[in-house]
Amino acid sequence: MQGRITIYSTSGCPHCKAAKAKLVDLKLEYVDVNLDDNPDFRSKMIEITGKRTVPQIFFNNIHVGGNDDFQKLTEEELNKLTNEVKTNPVPTDAPPIPQSSNSKSGTNASASLQSEIDENANLIQDFNNSGIIKDQRQMLTVYRNVFSGSDFVSFIMENKKTDRKQAAEMAANLYRLHFLSNVHAGDAFNDDSTLYRLLQDEPSNALNANVSVDVKPLPASELAVLLRKQILKLYGEFLSSDGKCVDYDGIKESDLFKEFVNLTGQLQRVNLDNMSREEKLAFFINIYNALVIHGNVEVGFPSSTWQRYKFFNCVSYRIGGLNYSLQDIENGILRSNRKGVGMLTKPFSKSDARLKVALDKHEPLIHFALVCGAKSCPPIKTYSSDGIMDQLKCSAESFLETEDGCELDTKKKIVKLSKILDWYKVDFGENTGKVVEWVCECLPKCEKKDQLTKMIGDKNYKVQYMPYDWGANKKPKSGL
Template identity: 35%
Template sequence: MPGDFKGSIIFYSILACPNCMKAKKLLKELNVPYTEVRLDQFPEIRNEVLQRSQMLTVPQIYFNAKLVGGNEDLQRLVKDPAAWEEALNDIRENPMPKDGPIVPDACQAISEADFFNIQCEPDEYFALVTQMKTDKVVRTHGSFLRSHKNAFSGQDLLTWVQKKKELDKERGMEIGQALLDNNLANPLLNKGSSFQGGTELYLLNECDDSVVLNSGPLSECAPKSAIQLGELLRRMVLKLYSVYLSEAGKFQAKDYTSMAACAEFTTYTRIARELTRVDIKSALRDEKIAFFINIYSALFFHTYILKGPPTNMFRRYKFFNNSKYIIGGYPYSLQDIVNGVLRANRRGSGQISAPFGSKDPRLEIALEKNEPLIHFGLVRATKNCSPIKTFSPEKIFTELKLAATAYLESSEGCQIDTKNKSIKLSSIFKWYKVDFCSNDKELLAFIADYMVQGRKLADLNMLRCTGDYKLSYLTYDWSITCNT
């Protein structure tokens, strides 16, 4: 038994952190009390915690003011009886110093219950669409060979507005445009974003297609911003992820039925429905990057829960191409998000052409310039992939740079062997080389820029300087899933 402590153990963590779970399990088994501080609940102390530890990952475990490190550091400490006893004696005999690690007031924590209590602002245009349905302005158009459900023509809308609402044509045109701007409807043939008022058809943004995971009736709430909705979904994904983490810190994905039936998933699907009308067109570049990385994780997790993990190449293809979300009125698959939006409409591995054609309205949403750092924030359903992380539009590049550094410090991202003059990189750098550089020298320079000062960087720079090295790529581990 450890005995009474004058000092304390401070344990910095975040929601859905596998290594945090492993470290906490060990401390519990040893009957050692600790104070956990979740950085996602106290975001205002993140910078100070980082400056104190100079660590890019969690957990960060302190015995009084002494930093033990992360999960692996704790495991090593426990296996050394003399060092472990010395650490325990420090907190048995000495109180926490005044300049010790921060422990914020629990009352200041962000309440998850309050955060997920989503306010629905009534939308006058949704009420208008409801009336259009009642009066059969919205109906099935076409013949038995080809029909379109939940459609209306511009001409029918203008006629209805003038007769039913007793408004003039000019006001009718404004209403038609408002239906498009509020992502309630889109032109059938995707011909621009202006309401015409002729015989052309417009489709309501609702469907019952099983491929569209957030399909269903239109949301009656006014469109939310990309920042607000992206943050809601990101937090809900992390909440779900944490519910199914084992004490060993592994993601338990065996019982998909129970996961899909849990209360957290019900809340999640309700939030995902709001994506159909989200305002993404007005988002800035940083906001788009954070939003689409977060939505990528959300769609990935949603697909994973409903369909299970992809176990071979064919199923991986279907996993990344066939499940979709309607976002701002248009469908996006995982591939569309990565290659179409985040890679600035570049052809992906195994793709014949770019995802979005020249007349595709989603091209307006795509980044104008590719962002290579997105690869360090994406989940790819493998043991080699990045775990689900926190990304915010205000600090997106700081967070992505930290993710890049942590990945390159791992053996999955980069391996340096000076004895054999070997540099081995993740296959991500081979598949998406065009995103990072134009040649091997530029690639290694990019990698060096994102590595922390230390032995690994020194070894890399030494090999780069001599030019005498062999560059190769690690075999990508496609086995399921990320659990470290």
């Protein structure tokens, strides 16, 4: 082949995988520019295509478009494009590619899974085997697997051969590092009768609660990115060639998933103190999106309203010593403790320790970065604190420029919006008109933006919210 087929893609994108599968079936070689691995190429792709979704496919310098455009090509059109790259060399105005590109996407996250053993883990293990931890009754309540602060300090004095003051300082440091927690909650460690419990003994249904943590946890932002890349790699490997379903059972049995689960254990002791707004946004968006897939693997894909309610309220990770469900992350943290769909109260009470982690002000753009079932994917799947607002805006633009997010019927004067904009209307404006104005402002420069601007100016339009497709993408078992 004299020329080049170029495809801009992201890891775990079903539409990208379907396009690549068709190229393979056609026995056509291609260069895959993975935007997760080459983030500098996102803006280049947008500049030359005017599109913010992936995949974007080129035959030499001829822009085919996305997966839907590619799949709809007639035999005659496809033959013409194939002939173009087989007979003509790559033109100078062909889309740019990295110096080292190939047709394999994804990031080898496994290479980064090695972490330093935490020297404190041995002390905690010795304490766990000391016989000091017992069940204790206070009033009418029995507390399982607990110990007093004073007993813990005494153990450290004996184990480390130090005085009580130094032992108490060591105990307080272990408390800050989330090796233990206060049974009744509290911000500081006390060398008295206050009851504590080791992290591994804390009652929890979190998906990472029973994972041992004997390594020093990575910095929060770095850990979240690594987890997200790892789960996207898994998702991509077990995604069907047509991009329509995922073999979650296969994921669960894979060694790569076991590595991922072990990595989630580090979240239990990760430090969330002093994180900036940008760091919180990137961290919790990445964790939310990884947790959704982890939940699908371990719990199953929710197929009814009641199952969805349980899924989003019960599927959780233990992060920094506290439990965070999907509902807690979205509505408690990222929406600055606002009621979610169907919620009667706010996620966090005034005394909830997680409230201090929540954003000071809600961020409406998060709704286009959290996992959704759109027919096209944004060119960003993993978020970083550096440039997070530009990344979120790009994801919002990519969603709203498709028919999944916003569709206009200019003849009937109807603005059709995603149900997401109805469910979380309060985040976008005080009324429907303000929501439409927010959408118009967020849209990139395109014909749709011009049309919507005119409709708003004429003040002659109706708004409809499109049904949300909750359909599962789980691969059916053989024989069913």
